[in-house]
Amino acid sequence: MTDIETYITQLFAQEDEALSWARSAPEREQMPRISVEPFEGKLLNLLAQLVGARKIVEIGTLAGYSGIWLARALPEDGQLYTLEISSKHVEVAQANFERAGVSDRVTIQHGDAIDHLNKLTAKGPFDMVFLDAKRDQYLDYLKWAVVNLRIGGLLVSHNAHRGALAAQQPDNEDAAMMNQFLHAVAEHPQLTATIISMGDGMLVARKTS
Numbered sequence: 001m002t003d004i005e006t007y008i009t010q011l012f013a014q015e016d017e018a019l020s021w022a023r024s025a026p027e028r029e030q031m032p033r034i035s036v037e038p039f040e041g042k043l044l045n046l047l048a049q050l051v052g053a054r055k056i057v058e059i060g061t062l063a064g065y066s067g068i069w070l071a072r073a074l075p076e077d078g079q080l081y082t083l084e085i086s087s088k089h090v091e092v093a094q095a096n097f098e099r100a101g102v103s104d105r106v107t108i109q110h111g112d113a114i115d116h117l118n119k120l121t122a123k124g125p126f127d128m129v130f131l132d133a134k135r136d137q138y139l140d141y142l143k144w145a146v147v148n149l150r151i152g153g154l155l156v157s158h159n160a161h162r163g164a165l166a167a168q169q170p171d172n173e174d175a176a177m178m179n180q181f182l183h184a185v186a187e188h189p190q191l192t193a194t195i196i197s198m199g200d201g202m203l204v205a206r207k208t209s
Ligand SMILES: C[S@@+](CC[C@H](N)C(=O)[O-])C[C@H]1O[C@@H](n2cnc3c(N)ncnc32)[C@H](O)[C@@H]1O
Pocket: 034, 035, 036, 059, 060, 061, 062, 063, 064, 065, 066, 067, 083, 084, 085, 086, 089, 111, 112, 113, 114, 132, 133, 134, 137
């Protein structure tokens, strides 16, 4: 974390015991340590509050860290649907949602995100969709999100700064896919967007029509 990120975290994004347990879970459970940072989690929480989110879809649960930040922005009758391909990650995340006291408003959908998105359509429209998984399906997630967000709803994506690496690193497939996705968002007639340059960059796009 940079000094500024540490300052923001201490001032605005302090974790309780459940959040810090969930963020350290990947280390304990031999899972990849790729959760959002606390200040990014707080940003997600605030964005969800700003749109009065009642129904959120997250793609990429890992240990449930970002999911806890999102779920805590929901009203009691709200619901976070979080999609995860790894059974181990599902098990760890479920325990972390319980520990954080949000399991009543979180449904983990186990399997490939694309399959679950198609089933989730019936529960929409959604107020917010947060992308934080493997980049090769992002153009499909974009198509789904534009159809299934309400007007005024938000499409948010972690790791948006990676798109900027595409020009300097022609062999970086992750950067190329992120760049392609960001261009598709920028050119989409139903979205207005920008990147909030904190952490690894948070794309925030609003569905306008
Ligand atoms: C970056 S991590 C998510 C981190 C989490 N959002 C957080 O900040 O706490 C990405 C997760 O996406 C999952 N994933 C990757 N490809 C997927 C797919 N096709 N469908 C569902 N989940 C997927 C991985 O197993 C991993 O747990």
